[in-house]
Amino acid sequence: MKENFQISPSLAQTIVDAAKEVIGKDINFIHLDGKVLASTDPGRVGSFHAAALQVQKKGNVVEVSGDEAFKGARKGINYPVMIDQKMLGVIGISGDPEECKSLGFLLTKITEVLIKEQMIKSVVQTLDDMRSSIVRMLIFENEKENAFMNEHLQQLQYELEERAFVAIIHLPGLNNTTSLPVKMNGVLLKQGIKLFTYLFPNQYAVIINASQYKTILQTFNSYFGPMNVSYSIGIGSIGILEELAKSYMHAKLALKYALSKKVTVCEYTKLDLEMIMENIDFQVRNDYAAKLIGELSEAEINLLHNYYNNNLSLKKTAEELFIHKNTLQYRLDKIAQKTEANPRDYHDSVKLYIALLLQTL
Structure with missing residues (x-):
């Protein structure tokens, strides 16, 4: 495991959002100090979760049978997040414990897979791994100066400008998700997009230079708009490389609006009242x-x-x-x-x- 690896709030939020997409229940990711790092219920982020401390103490699953059983905890089940025998946090499902038990294995596996994907390896084998590594470093870890990243950019023959933005492409449905990366990789490369990563279960995050904003906007509308299936795309704000984690969050908000309005593309900069x-x-x-x-x-x-x-x-x-x-x-x-x-x-x-x-x- 990468030394001193920490789960960032943006990665934790990606994990709970992806888990809810599959499981259909509210999910919480709790730091080892008991603070809720991310949740599908935004009101719980930053609150204290006493059951998580019990998970850390016992090193095992903790069930919460009632909303008042532990301070800040609701009825459900909480699981330790273990990577290479090290606990990185606690993840929980809200709901009837008996009903949630059958979902526990799936939840922990989804969490494990997403965390391991994020751990940057010292040697990257494929060009797609390089693309993914760069995007994940920038949107989840806020890393700009990284020797591996600069080396990967050279190998990809791509010049990343000082100002860029993040876009999230939401693919329709969950069928045949195993084939999504193979299909979409070719589509994105054909459109001139070289930095992208697959986000389980059905999204892509892409990083694009600020100078390409208008061109890519036209590309998204012309390529994805007329297609028979309903793609939705959220485009984040333009900023310096250190702000791409913020652009990623803005893209998520724009995507949420695009999905609710059933439109192909939504730009964060066009959201006014929604931002307030x-x-x-x-x-x-x-x-x-x-x-x-x-x-x-x-x-x-x-x-x-x-x-x-x-x-x-x-x-x-x-x-x-x-x-x-x-x-x-x-x-x-x-x-x-x-x-x-x-x-x-x-x-x-x-x-x-x-x-x-x-x-x-």
Whole structure:
């Protein structure tokens, strides 16, 4: 194992996000000091988790049968993260312990694989390994001055500028994930992208020079946009190499918005209100959205999204939903009754729009 290897917050977040994608439950990664390093529930990041200290003390699995059994812990199971017989942290699943037991082996294996992928080896065998090593060093470890990285860039015949950005490509579905790297590597190289890494289970992180921003944006829209399958791409902010970890986080936020809006490409720099809302306390966001639109059905939520996407046009919304204009008005009236906010009133409409945005963050 790499000497003094530490799990960075960005790597920990990647691990919990990937695990939830497969397992479908909230996942927490806890540092050995009991601090929650990353979580699929943003409100828990930075909080204290007493059960994790018990895992470290016992060196074994710790079940939490109730939310009050350990300070800061919720019902679920917590596992030691062991690499080469060294504990690097604790990972836990939130939920009924009996139900979670069957997922424990899968969770620990996913965690182990992702950590081992991140550990930079002294000798890299393939060009794809070199690409992956460079990207992971920059977005997970914030390393710019690294002899191996500079050597790899020379071998790849790629000049990395002082300013660059990260983009994340989300591939549709989880079927045939073992073939994703083989297929996408060729696609990315064909588009002139030389620095990329595969993120389990269905994403690619790429690093691109700032001078190529407009060109790559056109490439993403033209190549991925017309394809039959639904790809989504989040583009992070441009910054110096030491800031690429931040660009990676921005790309994740842009991707989240792209997925929620079902668009091919979303640029972080184009997010305005969404950026402000992302900084609002998670519980406050959750409470506001639940209070206003929590009683609406999925069909009603989709109707509102269509209504706002069509700039509050009854005619265009009705046409897009293949319903009569009177039917649309009736459904909007039902939403007004449920929420006590009329979508056709300017001020109420703003409230509903904000609630929809908060729900997608």
